[in-house]
Amino acid sequence: MHLVAIGGSDAGISAALRARELDPTVDVTVVVADAYPNYSICGIPYYFSGDVHPWQSLAHRTHADLEATGMQLRLDTLATEIDVASRRLGVVDATGRPSVIRYDELIVGTGALPQHAGIVGLDDLGPADGVHVLHSMGDTFALDDDLIRREPRTAIIIGAGYVGLEMAEGFSGRGIHVTQLQRGPEVLSTLDPELSSIVRAELVAHGIDVHTGTTVRAVEKTAGGLAVHAEQEGRAVIHSAELVLVVVGVRPNTALLEQAGAALGAGRAVVVDEWMRTGIPHVFAAGDGVVTHHRLLGVTYLPLGTTAHKQGRIAGENALGGSARFAGSVGTQVVKVFDTVAARTGLRDHEAAAAGFAPRTVESAADDHKRYYPGAQPIGFRITGDHQTGRLLGAQLVGRLGTETAKRVDTYATALFAGLTVDQVSDLDLSYTPPLGSPWDAVQNATQAWSRARSPLTVTI
Amino acid sequence: MHLVAIGGSDAGISAALRARELDPTVDVTVVVADAYPNYSICGIPYYFSGDVHPWQSLAHRTHADLEATGMQLRLDTLATEIDVASRRLGVVDATGRPSVIRYDELIVGTGALPQHAGIVGLDDLGPADGVHVLHSMGDTFALDDDLIRREPRTAIIIGAGYVGLEMAEGFSGRGIHVTQLQRGPEVLSTLDPELSSIVRAELVAHGIDVHTGTTVRAVEKTAGGLAVHAEQEGRAVIHSAELVLVVVGVRPNTALLEQAGAALGAGRAVVVDEWMRTGIPHVFAAGDGVVTHHRLLGVTYLPLGTTAHKQGRIAGENALGGSARFAGSVGTQVVKVFDTVAARTGLRDHEAAAAGFAPRTVESAADDHKRYYPGAQPIGFRITGDHQTGRLLGAQLVGRLGTETAKRVDTYATALFAGLTVDQVSDLDLSYTPPLGSPWDAVQNATQAWSRARSPLTVTI
Numbered sequence: 001m002h003l004v005a006i007g008g009s010d011a012g013i014s015a016a017l018r019a020r021e022l023d024p025t026v027d028v029t030v031v032v033a034d035a036y037p038n039y040s041i042c043g044i045p046y047y048f049s050g051d052v053h054p055w056q057s058l059a060h061r062t063h064a065d066l067e068a069t070g071m072q073l074r075l076d077t078l079a080t081e082i083d084v085a086s087r088r089l090g091v092v093d094a095t096g097r098p099s100v101i102r103y104d105e106l107i108v109g110t111g112a113l114p115q116h117a118g119i120v121g122l123d124d125l126g127p128a129d130g131v132h133v134l135h136s137m138g139d140t141f142a143l144d145d146d147l148i149r150r151e152p153r154t155a156i157i158i159g160a161g162y163v164g165l166e167m168a169e170g171f172s173g174r175g176i177h178v179t180q181l182q183r184g185p186e187v188l189s190t191l192d193p194e195l196s197s198i199v200r201a202e203l204v205a206h207g208i209d210v211h212t213g214t215t216v217r218a219v220e221k222t223a224g225g226l227a228v229h230a231e232q233e234g235r236a237v238i239h240s241a242e243l244v245l246v247v248v249g250v251r252p253n254t255a256l257l258e259q260a261g262a263a264l265g266a267g268r269a270v271v272v273d274e275w276m277r278t279g280i281p282h283v284f285a286a287g288d289g290v291v292t293h294h295r296l297l298g299v300t301y302l303p304l305g306t307t308a309h310k311q312g313r314i315a316g317e318n319a320l321g322g323s324a325r326f327a328g329s330v331g332t333q334v335v336k337v338f339d340t341v342a343a344r345t346g347l348r349d350h351e352a353a354a355a356g357f358a359p360r361t362v363e364s365a366a367d368d369h370k371r372y373y374p375g376a377q378p379i380g381f382r383i384t385g386d387h388q389t390g391r392l393l394g395a396q397l398v399g400r401l402g403t404e405t406a407k408r409v410d411t412y413a414t415a416l417f418a419g420l421t422v423d424q425v426s427d428l429d430l431s432y433t434p435p436l437g438s439p440w441d442a443v444q445n446a447t448q449a450w451s452r453a454r455s456p457l458t459v460t461i
Numbered sequence: 462m463h464l465v466a467i468g469g470s471d472a473g474i475s476a477a478l479r480a481r482e483l484d485p486t487v488d489v490t491v492v493v494a495d496a497y498p499n500y501s502i503c504g505i506p507y508y509f510s511g512d513v514h515p516w517q518s519l520a521h522r523t524h525a526d527l528e529a530t531g532m533q534l535r536l537d538t539l540a541t542e543i544d545v546a547s548r549r550l551g552v553v554d555a556t557g558r559p560s561v562i563r564y565d566e567l568i569v570g571t572g573a574l575p576q577h578a579g580i581v582g583l584d585d586l587g588p589a590d591g592v593h594v595l596h597s598m599g600d601t602f603a604l605d606d607d608l609i610r611r612e613p614r615t616a617i618i619i620g621a622g623y624v625g626l627e628m629a630e631g632f633s634g635r636g637i638h639v640t641q642l643q644r645g646p647e648v649l650s651t652l653d654p655e656l657s658s659i660v661r662a663e664l665v666a667h668g669i670d671v672h673t674g675t676t677v678r679a680v681e682k683t684a685g686g687l688a689v690h691a692e693q694e695g696r697a698v699i700h701s702a703e704l705v706l707v708v709v710g711v712r713p714n715t716a717l718l719e720q721a722g723a724a725l726g727a728g729r730a731v732v733v734d735e736w737m738r739t740g741i742p743h744v745f746a747a748g749d750g751v752v753t754h755h756r757l758l759g760v761t762y763l764p765l766g767t768t769a770h771k772q773g774r775i776a777g778e779n780a781l782g783g784s785a786r787f788a789g790s791v792g793t794q795v796v797k798v799f800d801t802v803a804a805r806t807g808l809r810d811h812e813a814a815a816a817g818f819a820p821r822t823v824e825s826a827a828d829d830h831k832r833y834y835p836g837a838q839p840i841g842f843r844i845t846g847d848h849q850t851g852r853l854l855g856a857q858l859v860g861r862l863g864t865e866t867a868k869r870v871d872t873y874a875t876a877l878f879a880g881l882t883v884d885q886v887s888d889l890d891l892s893y894t895p896p897l898g899s900p901w902d903a904v905q906n907a908t909q910a911w912s913r914a915r916s917p918l919t920v921t922i
Binding site: 010040042043046051052057058162304305306307308309310327328329330331332333334335336341343345370371372373374402404406407408409410411413414415417418420424427428429430431432433434435436437439440441443 | 795
């Protein structure tokens, strides 16, 4: 039995680890396009901020750790073609020399690629010009080299999603002045603007020059550096800087599986079922390249590292004949931006409406712990529930670092997983001690606010 | 309609607030034994530590806040007798003058009283002798007066539960040397010794003199102060100090309801159903004086402020004709001891076995966030699950302050509420960003350790 996994990131490595864990007799080969298997891509911004050093510590496991599990790593090896009928994988090594790897079961975890969002100039400009993306260790080294070589004092970050915000913090910490350009009306478009505006204020307080409602049209090299041509409220604007970082999201990297006959679905990602089967015999797929089963939405595309780990683990088990099933995402996400933490899980109002729910969203705020104990700080909440069924549909939270906001969202995530109603969150038996909570925890204060708005209480029962 | 609530603490005030919230036309009177309604008894240790000042800020709501809701407060008024047939409550005021309050519906929230645990001398010694309990604002003032008047440099705390540990920290912060005596084999007997020993180490690191396995027999006033006679490993020992604080738990305060004909159940607390009905016509009860419906154990006695708030709220709604039902406790508790946080929810191994489950408990540790990001610290876990059904039965966690341990226990509490299996906790979509978590959160690392121990993976599937 020879199991081959393609991809050295979360899905591929998780699959290989799970297979070796379940059956140490199975031969496992992981085909990795670069020389950096099992690196924490989510950690790259913290290398640039200086929190992480050396860069090698970004590895979840070292090369030696991985080989100690008994898996074989084929580094600097690009998978080029799947021969489904004969179960052979075509690859080329770093020198361009092609070869073939026979497999019994194949797991594809080729992930995603940075988007360019139709911005003119990005196809021709690269690290040598001071224009960067940030999706691999190769990108990391290129950016790092550029920062060391040119010591730019100004940077434009196109995009204000998770990586964009983390990189704004990272550049800022190095003394680089950051201009952040965001197409949407507010930074962090995964949250409602009422809460993401708090994140924007945190950026501004740290000297980031934030421009929302700004659609970037082109990036151009000029005599003095780089010019970013954009449109803001119908006006043409030009921002200039010595360096440009483009972090406007990702698209699934599906070429290999498409060639093998896989179908594309939501977000033009490869269709898989909950067992991570592609429908192609002996070929599983997992991670940022495939669709996501979502407990509230059904099938969608929502690339997240946590999901890739889970899907990879399931693919690894099922490739050995198991029957593990991906339990589904609820879209839980969190980001730290300077001293602010923003989290969400489940659906926002418009997402829930589009999915056929009858959503109502109620905003509230509650202290992270009893006000009489020093250091209490408010957490802002937006709770979305179905006003017909009472079912919890989603929660958004923004609080200061130290308010346990990141793990408070997990209470809602768990409630969503279990299909609880908003009222049932108020019934939960949550922990309380005055320095760390309240008798009704802040998360319950928020659900009670929702319930009051749904059924005004002034009516006599 | 006249609703009368007895008790100025969590249950009584929650009931009154809920009734006024639901129907502002209903007359609500709260009979409060002292002059301090709606004080946070859980916060008292932080008054002594100096974190909270003045003592008035311990009030969840001020007297004016409460009256603004439209409820009437009868302070310094002791309820002495319930005349069930005529629906009249006998009370005496601070001068000893008796009177009668007519009610349509009555909610009894008389709470609990400090235990003396059979220690000889406690019936005769009190604050004037330097011997204290700590269960009311009156106790707080007595202790505070004593500390100011005598400035003791040494104290013995009998008991090492939540209040005992918090008071050890409080006294220690004031420069008082603390000797802590605990009957059980380890401090914080609500956790397994493997984890509570971490709490003990934290106490010792802060100069607390901890003596476990020490059964106190008597407290005696001596020429030089106070002597505590105890037995440790079969030997008689005497500890001396200028002040003694006895915090060895509580017993339900049931006299009033017993006289009215209520039945006593678990822990000799008043029997109530999930609607907080006592069985006595028009008499509800809630809080530390009544039994607790527990989602895993059935009916037990587990006095907690969080539960009292929930039960009071339900009693207040049902007294107005509602049909709210207490969803049940899962026994979630947390305490901060210096810089350590210890939490639990659900059942420990022996509790689960006694309740008819087939428990297995597995210990593990995982970092609160990715190790490459500064400040990662391990959290210790003990997960209890049913090895036949796979159901999650309980979780215990100990971590440093700042590791979000208090809100991580809530994920398990929510999973317990929903009846999830241990494996399903591993399936949860929990939040991740490198400074605050891991792709598999620490709580999932712990459940995966349990699953591995249950079904050793070396077997080929």
